[in-house]
Amino acid sequence: xxxxxxxxxxxxxxxxxxxxxxxxxxxxxxxxxxxxxxxxxxxxxxxxxxxxxxxxxxxxxxxxxxxxxxxxxxxxxxxxxxxxxxxxxxxxxxxxxxxxxxxxxxxxxxxxxxxxxxxxxxxxxxxxxxxxxxxxxxxxxxxxxxxxxxxxxxxxxxxxxxxxxxxxxxxxxxxxxxxxxxxxxxxxxxxxxxxxxxxxxxxxxxxxxxxxxxxxxxxxxxxxxxxxxxxxxxxxxxxxxxxxxxxxxxxxxxxxxxxxxxxxxxxxxxxxxxxxxxxxxxxxxxxxxxxxxxxxxxxxxxxxxxxxxxxxxxxxxxxxxxxxxxxxxxxxxxxxxxxxxxxxxxxxxxxxxxxxxxxxxxxxxxxxxxxxxxxxxxxxxxxxxxxxxxxxxxxxxxxxxxxxxxxxxxxxxxxxxxxx
Amino acid sequence: xxxxxxxxxxxxxxxxxxxxxxxxxxxxxxxxxxxxxxxxxxxxxxxxxxxxxxxxxxxxxxxxxxxxxxxxxxxxxxxxxxxxxxxxxxxxxxxxxxxxxxxxxxxxxxxxxxxxxxxxxxxxxxxxxxxxxxxxxxxxxxxxxxxxxxxxxxxxxxxxxxxxxxxxxxxxxxxxxxxxxxxxxxxxxxxxxxxxxxxxxxxxxxxxxxxxxxxxxxxxxxxxxxxxxxxxxxxxxxxxxxxxxxxxxxxxxxxxxxxxxxxxxxxxxxxxxxxxxxxxxxxxxxxxxxxxxxxxxxxxxxxxxxxxxxxxxxxxxxxxxxxxxxxxxxxxxxxxxxxxxxxxxxxxxxxxxxxxxxxxxxxxxxxxxxxxxxxxxxxxxxxxxxxxxxxxxxxxxxxxxxxxxxxxxxxxxxxxxxxx
Numbered sequence: 150x151x152x153x154x155x156x157x158x159x160x161x162x163x164x165x166x167x168x169x170x171x172x173x174x175x176x177x178x179x180x181x182x183x184x185x186x187x188x189x190x191x192x193x194x195x196x197x198x199x200x201x202x203x204x205x206x207x208x209x210x211x212x213x214x215x216x217x218x219x220x221x222x223x224x225x226x227x228x229x230x231x232x233x234x235x236x237x238x239x240x241x242x243x244x245x246x247x248x249x250x251x252x253x254x255x256x257x258x259x260x261x262x263x264x265x266x267x268x269x270x271x272x273x274x275x276x277x278x279x280x281x282x283x284x285x286x287x288x289x290x291x292x293x294x295x296x297x298x299x300x301x302x303x304x305x306x307x308x309x310x311x312x313x314x315x316x317x318x319x320x321x322x323x324x325x326x327x328x329x330x331x332x333x334x335x336x337x338x339x340x341x342x343x344x345x346x347x348x349x350x351x352x353x354x355x356x357x358x359x360x361x362x363x364x365x366x367x368x369x370x371x372x373x374x375x376x377x378x379x380x381x382x383x384x385x386x387x388x389x390x391x392x393x394x395x396x397x398x399x400x401x402x403x404x405x406x407x408x409x410x411x412x413x414x415x416x417x418x419x420x421x422x423x424x425x426x427x428x429x430x431x432x433x434x435x436x437x438x439x440x441x442x443x444x445x446x447x448x449x450x451x452x453x454x455x456x457x458x459x460x461x462x463x464x465x466x467x468x469x470x471x472x473x474x475x476x477x478x479x480x481x482x483x484x485x486x487x488x489x490x491x492x493x494x495x496x497x498x499x500x501x502x503x504x505x506x507x508x509x510x511x512x513x514x515x516x517x518x519x520x521x522x523x524x525x526x527x528x529x530x531x532x533x534x535x536x537x538x539x540x541x542x543x544x545x546x547x548x549x550x551x552x553x554x555x556x557x558x559x560x561x562x563x564x565x566x567x568x569x
Numbered sequence: 570x571x572x573x574x575x576x577x578x579x580x581x582x583x584x585x586x587x588x589x590x591x592x593x594x595x596x597x598x599x600x601x602x603x604x605x606x607x608x609x610x611x612x613x614x615x616x617x618x619x620x621x622x623x624x625x626x627x628x629x630x631x632x633x634x635x636x637x638x639x640x641x642x643x644x645x646x647x648x649x650x651x652x653x654x655x656x657x658x659x660x661x662x663x664x665x666x667x668x669x670x671x672x673x674x675x676x677x678x679x680x681x682x683x684x685x686x687x688x689x690x691x692x693x694x695x696x697x698x699x700x701x702x703x704x705x706x707x708x709x710x711x712x713x714x715x716x717x718x719x720x721x722x723x724x725x726x727x728x729x730x731x732x733x734x735x736x737x738x739x740x741x742x743x744x745x746x747x748x749x750x751x752x753x754x755x756x757x758x759x760x761x762x763x764x765x766x767x768x769x770x771x772x773x774x775x776x777x778x779x780x781x782x783x784x785x786x787x788x789x790x791x792x793x794x795x796x797x798x799x800x801x802x803x804x805x806x807x808x809x810x811x812x813x814x815x816x817x818x819x820x821x822x823x824x825x826x827x828x829x830x831x832x833x834x835x836x837x838x839x840x841x842x843x844x845x846x847x848x849x850x851x852x853x854x855x856x857x858x859x860x861x862x863x864x865x866x867x868x869x870x871x872x873x874x875x876x877x878x879x880x881x882x883x884x885x886x887x888x889x890x891x892x893x894x895x896x897x898x899x900x901x902x903x904x905x906x907x908x909x910x911x912x913x914x915x916x917x918x919x920x921x922x923x924x925x926x927x928x929x930x931x932x933x934x935x936x937x938x939x940x941x942x943x944x945x946x947x948x949x950x951x952x953x954x955x956x957x958x959x960x961x962x963x964x965x966x967x968x969x970x971x972x973x974x975x976x977x978x979x980x981x982x983x984x985x986x987x988x989x
Contacts, residue, residue: 162605164595175584185582190608339640339682361641437865438858441879445857448933448966456881459861465876513868
């Protein structure tokens with residue numbers, strides 16, 4: 150079954166709000182085996198809405214419409230639907246009761262504008278809205294279902310979860326769609342594609358679709374398949390991932406499981422540290438607190454994260470972390486010797502099981518011929534072992550900070566896993 | 570002039586990523602007087618892309634396409650464009666040179682897949698991509714312009730800002746639109762609307778349109794007007810803002826000027842510090858490096874930012890910042906006494922002109938009846954003065970970190986400006 154999502158309202162077209170409703174609906178629909186084939190946003194204008202409804206009906210079996218149901222003059226979705234479906238607006242007593250109850254509960258009078266919310270196209274099936282005043286409407290034309298909902302996210306989500314999705318699952322025979330996403334770091338999209346080409350060529354025969362989803366510093370590989378036998382689909386995808394490991398295991402840091410959020414590298418590390426009852430601390434120069442903020446955005450991180458220092462000057466590297474003047478004078482702050490001293494002293498100062506230290510030239514200034522912008526040294530240390538590596542990233546400050554952070558986190562992750 | 574934005578790729582249709590590219594493009598296009606009439610997302614399938622191009626050409630004068638330009642097999646945009654515009658793919662030597670330079674600079678070989686990135690439809694005008702390997706392509710059919718760009722946000726944004734928007738402004742006669750945006754912090758959207766209601770009511774008579782652009786912790790007020798006489802438009806908007814000051818000055822931290830990026834609170838502070846040749850250092854507990862990362866994302870910040878500490882445990886507050894055991898035992902880490910000690914010791918340790926310290930309960934755990942989740946103390950100190958304030962935010966960790974950071978930065982900004 151194919152679906153289209155149609156958002157009505159100027160606020161998306163002028164870039165005032167992000168279309169998070171569509172993301173949520175797309176996730177929910179895919180999860181029950183409905184393919185979203187098209188997402189569109191149009192303005193609050195009758196002609197634009199009518200054309201969009203026409204176009205949607207050529208592509209989809211079911212069209213999810215949000216927005217344009219407010220009581221104010223700029224909201225015209227209901228009027229357009231009444232005309233499009235040739236079903237004049239009539240007062241629906243059940244909706245009127247809901248609207249009245251909504252206001253009574255809040256100790257307010259029902260105004261005329263709000264009473265009009267109970268007007269719906271004559272032929273429509275009403276979907277109750279327990280969180281607001283605009284009802285949902287389910288209409289049909291030439292075998293295509295059109296479901297109109299308010300644009301307020303929590304009203305829409307409640308209507309979808311409580312009424313619409315359960316009804317769709319009951320009424321339609323849906324295929325089962327299964328996705329699993331492999332998370333990689335340390336290799337670019339095209340190099341990864343070259344590395345796994347032969348494996349990728351074999352996926353089609355297994356009815357598995359592969360998508361590369363690059364983000365700055367990461368590439369996610371999404372494997373999708375669909376059919377009737379859920380266990381078989383899962384087994385097929387798991388077998389395909391098993392076959393991928395010999396080619397790319399060193400870049401794989403985790404998996405995104407079906408219907409769950411993508412775990413971040415920091416989340417994966419926090420998980421390992423909690424399992425092992427170990428702790429980490431940071432010394433960040435060029436990433437300037439960014440890695441710390443990735444850790445501290447995670448609820449419950451204080452169990453395993455002891456904190457960090459951001460010694461942004463040479464003086465502060467000496468004062469906070471006892472980096473020796475000799476090191477700074479001879480090899481400089483962006484060097485193997487400096488990050489190793491930073492890591493070892495952080496370990497001592499914070500009394501943590503692991504320390505991560507990073508020093509580099511994020512740019513745009515500060516580069517030299519010998520150490521151009523993008524030069525980064527990263528060290529990881531424990532009481533028993535230490536490791537420092539050199540990286541050469543690009544010339545964009547923001548990207549260099551991000552690449553440095555992800556690379557450092559993946560180094561830390563591997564270091565922890567190798568650690569007895 | 571009317572524009573359409575078309576996003577190609579399954580990742581939006583399955584709800585894996587939020588379509589932030591469209592929001593950014595819609596903002597940029599509206600800002601130069603181009604109306605976005607339609608936004609669509611389609612899958613990586615030739616037929617869907619071709620139909621979307623057809624439909625777009627009936628609605629828009631210029632179509633902005635992102636996505637599907639990666640080197641991997643699932644990306645087919647370029648092939649479809651070559652066919653749609655009847656312009657077979659040819660190697661473009663300038664692009665090949667860019668791609669080669671991109672890899673050489675990173676010390677990597679150009680693989681065959683990457684060399685293919687230099688293939689473009691014969692008739693297209695190439696838009697250089699200095700941040701990646703997929704070039705932009707500008708094609709024309711029946712008077713409609715189609716501009717295809719990579720979906721990676723920072724590559725697309727750089728191409729739009731550096732090449733495409735300047736070219737559009739030169740080649741087309743666009744109405745003159747003047748925007749000025751007032752940046753506020755410390756008051757929510759609806760309270761702000763109540764506060765400035767009478768002022769807002771008077772804007773229509775001056776042909777000024779007001780938009781509230783709320784972000785977590787901030788509200789931007791965009792004043793827009795258009796016409797032929799640029800000087801008059803500027804004067805009108807400036808007069809309106811002058812009239813706003815008596816009502817809301819205490820919440821205003823800056824302005825976004827026409828055609829410029831929104832300055833962040835951290836950028837505004839860095840500007841003040843550079844002017845005054847002064848420095849700052851941080852002690853972040855509950856914000857955990859987030860404020861430092863806001864500072865260190867700014868190029869050239871090392872002139873004024875000496876660094877920070879993230880003492881995430883009580884022990885580390887004592888060890889790194891000499892917070893007294895008595896304070897921690899009697900008033901706790903989230904207290905006026907603690908943040909004042911943190912700020913004063915940070916000032917001393919970093920030898921900076923200002924220090925900002927913050928301690929709070931971000932949640933979801935750690936709250937008590939006396940100090941519920943969302944309790945935050947912030948202190949600012951200089952050699953001559955110190956100030957601590959208490960705030961009560963909500964129960965969402967991410968929001969609490971963001972609100973704390975913005976509130977702390979605004980406190981620091983006011984403190985610096987009052988400082989002799």
